[in-house]
Amino acid sequence: MNVFRSAFFTYSLVGLANTLLHWQIFFVLRVAVGLDQSISNLAAFGIAASFSYYLNALYTFEAKLSVTGYMVFLCAMGALSYAVGYLGDRWRLHGLLTVAVFSLLSLVFGFLLSRFVVFRGHRP
Template identity: 70%
Template sequence: MRRLWKGLSSYTVIGVANTLIHWQIFFLLSVAAGLRQAISNLTAFCVAATFSFYMNALYTFDGRLSVGGYLLFMVAMGALSYGVGHAGDLWRLHGLLTVVMFSALSLVFGFLFSKYVVFRERDT
C-alpha cells in the first residue's frame, strides 16, 4: 500500500500551487469576465496543469517529460475539468463548490493517472 502512494507528498505540495493558480484564473474568468463555469474551469485547468505537469515531471516522477504524456494528461484531466464545470453550470452550483469538487477529484485521479499511465515506469 505504501508503494501505491509513493510520491503523493510532493504531488500534493505542487498541487497546492496548482490549486492557487487554478482558482485565481477560474474566479477571474467566471466572476469578473462572466464566462460559464465549464469554460472557466477548463481554461484555468490548462494553465495550472501545464505548470504542475512540468513540476511533477521534475520532482515527483523523475523528470520523464514527453509531449505525448503531456497531451494525454491534458486531454484526460481536461475532460474531467470540463465535466465538473459543466455539472456546476447544469446544477447551478456556486463556483467555489465547483472548484473544490474538481480540486479534490483532481488530486486523487490526477495522481493515480499520472503515476500509472502518464509517468509509468517502462521496462528497458
C-alpha cells in the same frame, strides 16, 4: 509503499500550488469576465495543468518531459475539468463548490493517471 507515499506527498505539494493558480484564474474568468463555469474551469485547468505537469515530471516522478504524456494528461484531466464545470452550470452550483469538487477529484485521479499511465516506469 513508503516511496509511493513520498511521491503522493510531493504530488500534493505541487497540487496545492496548482490549486491556488487554478482557483485564481477560474474566479477571474467567471466573475470578472463572466464566462460559464465549464469554460472558466477548463481554461484555468489548462494553465494550472501545464505548471503542475512540468513540476511533477521534474520533482515527483523524475521523468523527462514528453509531449505524448502531456497530451494524455491534459486531455483526460481536461475532460474531467469540463465535465465538473458543466455540471456546476447545469445544477447552478456556486463556483467555489465547483472548483473544490474538481480539486479533490483532480488530486486523486490526477495522481493515479500520472503514476500509472503518464509517468509509468519512473520513480517512485
